[in-house]
Amino acid sequence: MIYHLLYPLSDTFSYFNVFRYITLRTIYATITALLISFILGPWLIRKLQLLHIGQQIREDGPGSHLSKEGTPTMGGLLIIFSVAISTILWSRLDVEYIWIVLTVTLGFGLVGFMDDYRKLNNQSSKGISGTSRLIAEVAIALTISIVLYLNPGFSTNVTIPFFKKILPDLGWGYIVLSTFIIVGAANAVNLTDGLDGLAIGPATICFGTYLLFAYLAGNIKISGYLQIPYVAGTGELTVFCGAMVGAGVGFLWYNTYPAQIFMGDVGSLSLGGALGTIAVMTKQEIILAIVGGIFIVETISVIFQVGWFKVSNGRRIFRMAPIHHHLELKGWAEPKVIVRFWIISIILALIAVSTLKLR
Numbered sequence: 001m002i003y004h005l006l007y008p009l010s011d012t013f014s015y016f017n018v019f020r021y022i023t024l025r026t027i028y029a030t031i032t033a034l035l036i037s038f039i040l041g042p043w044l045i046r047k048l049q050l051l052h053i054g055q056q057i058r059e060d061g062p063g064s065h066l067s068k069e070g071t072p073t074m075g076g077l078l079i080i081f082s083v084a085i086s087t088i089l090w091s092r093l094d095v096e097y098i099w100i101v102l103t104v105t106l107g108f109g110l111v112g113f114m115d116d117y118r119k120l121n122n123q124s125s126k127g128i129s130g131t132s133r134l135i136a137e138v139a140i141a142l143t144i145s146i147v148l149y150l151n152p153g154f155s156t157n158v159t160i161p162f163f164k165k166i167l168p169d170l171g172w173g174y175i176v177l178s179t180f181i182i183v184g185a186a187n188a189v190n191l192t193d194g195l196d197g198l199a200i201g202p203a204t205i206c207f208g209t210y211l212l213f214a215y216l217a218g219n220i221k222i223s224g225y226l227q228i229p230y231v232a233g234t235g236e237l238t239v240f241c242g243a244m245v246g247a248g249v250g251f252l253w254y255n256t257y258p259a260q261i262f263m264g265d266v267g268s269l270s271l272g273g274a275l276g277t278i279a280v281m282t283k284q285e286i287i288l289a290i291v292g293g294i295f296i297v298e299t300i301s302v303i304f305q306v307g308w309f310k311v312s313n314g315r316r317i318f319r320m321a322p323i324h325h326h327l328e329l330k331g332w333a334e335p336k337v338i339v340r341f342w343i344i345s346i347i348l349a350l351i352a353v354s355t356l357k358l359r
C-alpha cells in the first residue's frame with residue numbers, strides 16, 4: 001500500500017523513489033511484522049488465558065507434556081495478523097501472487113481455527129474430522145492451483161534440483177502436483193508442531209530461504225544468469241517471505257521453551273499452506289523437500305510408524321511418532337531436540353541454496 005501511496009510522488013519528493021526497491025520493502029516488512037508480534041504477543045497471551053483458550057494435552061503422550069496443560073493456544077492468529085498487515089503495507093498490491101498467497105494463508109488458517117475451536121469446545125485433543133479438514137484443504141489448494149494453471153504467465157514446467165536442462169512440462173498434471181505440495185506442506189508443519197518452537201524455527205528458516213528464491217526468480221537478469229525459471233511478479237513474494245520471517249521470529253520469542261503460547265492448527269496449517277504455495281509460485285517446488293527436510297522426516301516417521309503398526313499387529317518402529325517424541329522418550333531433553341532440529345534446518349537451507357549453483 002505504501003508503494004502505491006508514496007512512489008507516485010517520487011517526481012516531487014525524489015527520496016520516495018526508494019519504495020520501488022523490493023529489498024527495502026522486504027526489510028521493513030520484516031521489521032513491521034516483528035514489531036507487531038512483539039507488541040501484541042503479551043496482550044494475546046493474556047487474552048487467551050482470560051478466555052481459557054488453553055491446550056488440551058493427550059494422556060498417551062510423553063509425560064513431560066502433561067505440565068503443558070492449559071498453555072494458551074491459537075497463537076497462529078498473531079502470526080497471520082502480523083504477516084497480513086505487514087504484507088499489505090509493504091508489498092505491491094497489483095501483483096496477483098500476493099493475493100494468492102494471502103488467500104491460502106487465511107484459508108488454511110480458517111481451517112485450522114475451526115479445528116482448534118472444536119478441540120476447545122469438546123475439551124479434547126480431537127478437532128474436526130481428518131476427512132473434513134482434508135477436503136477443505138484440498139478445495140483451497142486445488143482452487144489456487146487452477147488459478148495458477150490458467151494464468152498465461154505461469155509455467156507448468158517443474159524445476160528439478162541439480163538439473164537445469166530437465167524441466168518436465170506436466171500440463172494439467174501440474175494442478176495435481178501443486179495441490180499435493182500445498183496440502184502436504186500444511187500437514188507436515190502441523191505434525192511437526194509438537195515441541196516448543198519446533199515448527200516455527202524451521203518454518204522461519206524455510207521462509208528466509210524462499211525469500212531469496214523469490215527475489216532471484218523475480219529478477220530476469222539474475223534468474224537468467226543462474227538459469228532458474230524467471231517468473232515475472234514473484235519478486236513481490238520476497239516481501240511476503242520477509243513478513244513471515246519477522247512474524248516467525250516474533251512468535252518464537254513467546255513460543256520458545258518453555259512456551260508461553262502454542263500456535264495451534266490455525267498457525268501450523270497456515271504456515272505450511274503458505275510455504276507450499278510460495279514453493280510452487282517461485283518454481284522451486286521439489287527443492288522444498290530439501291529446505292523443509294525436517295518436515296519431511298517428521299511426516300515420514302509418522303507414515304512408517306502408523307504403517308508398520310498396522311501391518312505388524314501393533315509393533316512400533318519408533319518409541320512414539322513423530323520422531324521428536326521418539327527422541328524425547330530416548331532421553332533427549334526437549335530443548336536439545338528443538339535446537340538440534342533448527343541446526344539441521346539451517347544446514348538443509350544452505351544445501352538448498354547451493355543447488356542454485358550446483359546444476
Ligand code: 57M
Pocket residue numbers: 055056057058060061062065068073074190191192193194195196197198255259261262263264265268302305306309316318319320321322325
Ligand atoms: C499435530 N499436535 C501436537 C498445539 C500445536 C498420527 C499421529 C502422528 C498424529 C499426531 C497428531 O495428533 N498431530 C497433531 C501435533 C500438540 O500441539 C498442538 O497442536 C498444534 C499443532 N497442530 O500448536 O496447539 C501437542 O504438542 C505439544 N506442543 C508443544 N509445544 C508447542 O509449541 O509442546 C505443541 C506446540 C501439544 C503439546 O503437548 O498438546 C501433538 O503432539 O498432538 N499425533 C501425535 O503426534 C501423537 N503421536 C502418536 O499418537 N503416535 C502414535 C501413533 C503414530 C501410532 C505412536 O507413535 O504410537 C503424539 N501427540 C500427543 N500425544 N499430543 C503423542 C501423543
